[in-house]
Amino acid sequence: MVDVAIKSTDGHPLVFLPQHDGYADETLRTILRGVETFAMVGASTHWRRPSFYAMKYLTKKGFRVIPINPGRAGETILGETVYGSLAEFPGKLDMVDIFRTSEEALDITKDVIAAKDEKGIEVLWMQLTVRNDHAAQLAEEAGLTVIMNRCPKIEYARLSGELSWSGINSRIVSAKRARPVKS
Amino acid sequence: MNEMQRLKAQGAEPALPTDYGIETLAVHAGARPDPVTGARSTPIYQTTSFAFDDADHAAELFNLQTFGYIYSRITNPTVAVLEERVAALENGRGAVAAATGHAAQFLVGATLLESGDEFISSNNLYGGSVTQFGVSFKKLGWNCHFVDMTEPENVERAMTDKVKFIFCEGLANPGGIVLDLEALAEVSRRHGVPLIVDNTMASPYLCRPFEHGADLVVHSTTKFIGGHGNTMGGIVVESGRFDWWQNDKFPSMTKPDPAYHGLTFAETFGDFGFTMKMRAVALRDYGPCMAAQAAWNLLQGVETLPLRMERHCANALAVARYLEAHPKVAWVSYAGLESNPFHALAQKYLPRGAGAVFTFGLKGGYDAGLKVVDKVNMFSHLANIGDTRSLIIHPASTTHRQLTDEQKTRAGAGPDVVRLSVGIESIDDIIGDLDQALDQA
Numbered sequence: 360m361v362d363v364a365i366k367s368t369d370g371h372p373l374v375f376l377p378q379h380d381g382y383a384d385e386t387l388r389t390i391l392r393g394v395e396t397f398a399m400v401g402a403s404t405h406w407r408r409p410s411f412y413a414m415k416y417l418t419k420k421g422f423r424v425i426p427i428n429p430g431r432a433g434e435t436i437l438g439e440t441v442y443g444s445l446a447e448f449p450g451k452l453d454m455v456d457i458f459r460t461s462e463e464a465l466d467i468t469k470d471v472i473a474a475k476d477e478k479g480i481e482v483l484w485m486q487l488t489v490r491n492d493h494a495a496q497l498a499e500e501a502g503l504t505v506i507m508n509r510c511p512k513i514e515y516a517r518l519s520g521e522l523s524w525s526g527i528n529s530r531i532v533s534a535k536r537a538r539p540v541k542s
Numbered sequence: 543m544n545e546m547q548r549l550k551a552q553g554a555e556p557a558l559p560t561d562y563g564i565e566t567l568a569v570h571a572g573a574r575p576d577p578v579t580g581a582r583s584t585p586i587y588q589t590t591s592f593a594f595d596d597a598d599h600a601a602e603l604f605n606l607q608t609f610g611y612i613y614s615r616i617t618n619p620t621v622a623v624l625e626e627r628v629a630a631l632e633n634g635r636g637a638v639a640a641a642t643g644h645a646a647q648f649l650v651g652a653t654l655l656e657s658g659d660e661f662i663s664s665n666n667l668y669g670g671s672v673t674q675f676g677v678s679f680k681k682l683g684w685n686c687h688f689v690d691m692t693e694p695e696n697v698e699r700a701m702t703d704k705v706k707f708i709f710c711e712g713l714a715n716p717g718g719i720v721l722d723l724e725a726l727a728e729v730s731r732r733h734g735v736p737l738i739v740d741n742t743m744a745s746p747y748l749c750r751p752f753e754h755g756a757d758l759v760v761h762s763t764t765k766f767i768g769g770h771g772n773t774m775g776g777i778v779v780e781s782g783r784f785d786w787w788q789n790d791k792f793p794s795m796t797k798p799d800p801a802y803h804g805l806t807f808a809e810t811f812g813d814f815g816f817t818m819k820m821r822a823v824a825l826r827d828y829g830p831c832m833a834a835q836a837a838w839n840l841l842q843g844v845e846t847l848p849l850r851m852e853r854h855c856a857n858a859l860a861v862a863r864y865l866e867a868h869p870k871v872a873w874v875s876y877a878g879l880e881s882n883p884f885h886a887l888a889q890k891y892l893p894r895g896a897g898a899v900f901t902f903g904l905k906g907g908y909d910a911g912l913k914v915v916d917k918v919n920m921f922s923h924l925a926n927i928g929d930t931r932s933l934i935i936h937p938a939s940t941t942h943r944q945l946t947d948e949q950k951t952r953a954g955a956g957p958d959v960v961r962l963s964v965g966i967e968s969i970d971d972i973i974g975d976l977d978q979a980l981d982q983a
Binding site: 488527529530534 | 562566567572574577580582602605608609611629634635636798803804805813814817818821
């Protein structure tokens with residue numbers, strides 16, 4: 360797994376949460392099985408961008424993904440309207456996936472905490488290479504479950520056995536048949 | 543969301559994934575019961591191609607937007623099990639198998655080197671690799687600087703702006719030399735290039751180079767991983783920890799790739815970007831894929847890697863001690879012997895044993911050496927290592943034949959050298975066979 364430098368943001372003293380260096384498979388599986396609708400902050404309209412890949416893959420697996428991108432508000436990605444902010448999306452959200460930098464994650468997290476009760480948000484997920492322990496601490500204090508420096512597409516594929524098809528080390532040992540997470 | 547509320551209520555804390563022992567990984571990693579039939583042994587997917595669900599599914603697969611099989615030149619379910627198995631044994635992130643160890647080395651070059659680029663290699667290498675790097679790669683404009691890496695500062699001296707990686711065999715063929723991987727990793731880190739270790743001779747049971755700072759590992763799986771002398775194969779394993787963005791030396795990883803509709807592999811695939819790049823471009827375009835049947839044979843072999851390596855190493859040490867005490871033997875180069883100059887490094891990097899391949903020389907020189915090769919009965923005279931059977935060869939006239947005399951001596955394959963790959967037979971029979979041959983030499 361990529362080691363991400365832990366930096367102080369917003370002038371706040373450095374926070375390091377060692378429990379976020381790794382996550383039990385069962386924690387990730389439970390989140391991915393439970394989440395139905397999530398917002399992707401930093402979704403791209405461009406089909407070559409990694410966020411587009413992740414959105415397309417997870418949509419196919421049965422998630423509803425709401426794209427958030429202030430520069431693209433009103434456009435559509437994969438049939439979903441793009442919203443300029445979390446607050447502008449009128450419906451319920453189970454999770455927010457941050458596809459922005461570690462530094463930007465702090466302000467986005469504050470938006471998530473503000474919108475949490477109204478939208479029913481339970482999980483804050485930061486993408487692979489995105490880690491902000493200060494933001495995670497605030498989110499956890501607000502009652503959110505936090506995952507950092509992971510990609511939900513890669514974790515879904517890993518736990519479903521699909522990542523292994525490309526020779527990637529899933530770190531799973533099991534004598535049970537691999538099954539899709541959502542099945 | 544009820545399940546998640548239950549998890550929270552239980553106070554379940556995130557934890558690191560379980561670390562399995564290497565004996566467990568050798569049997570299980572990458573292989574689960576077949577999802578459709580429940581078949582417990584990995585099936586041989588003897589097929590060239592895989593059916594698409596519809597046009598959109600096909601397009602997603604070709605775009606690398608979803609995971610799945612297209613064509614066995616690129617991925618195959620049986621081969622994928624071997625790839626994940628070896629990646630797990632090496633504690634790496636991902637792996638790509640190839641038809642042979644030489645093909646695996648070629649795929650590394652094809653992924654990291656442009657024509658005109660350079661790399662630095664240890665001169666203590668399998669002779670075939672010396673020729674591949676020094677002669678055949680040169681025709682592609684890939685320029686290799688060979689240095690003696692037993693002195694890591696030699697690498698520093700050979701470094702140029704065009705060098706893209708450092709390559710070595712940690713435990714070198716034909717034997718007896720162990721390199722200081724951590725010192726070499728320090729040089730590679732300082733210059734922002736990956737350290738690539740050929741781990742064929744040690745196998746991941748004896749040494750895991752990623753734990754000492756290596757970034758990529760290559761194997762000829764033909765040798766100890768397969769272990770039975772019946773199947774060709776190679777593999778490249780990625781640690782997932784090399785930062786391709788730290789400098790501008792790796793445009794093939796960090797710039798949009800014209801061979802893949804402008805995809806940037808290190809960005810899209812993160813810590814397994816190299817594995818995806820090597821597979822989707824180098825393996826796809828040059829085509830030296832591993833066959834499904836070969837992968838299955840190698841999977842059979844790798845399950846017993848820990849058991850075999852224990853016996854290989856115990857037998858090799860006993861043979862080396864026997865030879866060291868034999869009046870007709872001039873020298874023995876086995877890092878497991880206390881008298882060997884690399885013994886301390888072997889204890890550090892190969893604590894479970896110094897491997898099963900080593901060399902010795904007879905006081906009678908070239909002629910006596912050839913005599914031993916001719917007079918053994920159970921030892922097979924052939925050009926391979928890492929077989930269950932004990933093997934013997936005279937490198938100067940065979941595996942290292944294409945090298946100059948100076949290169950031969952530097953590679954530990956001088957005119958008097960005899961190489962053994964000690965098998966897993968009864969130790970008394972192995973020593974007995976050598977004993978009767980030495981009597982006649």
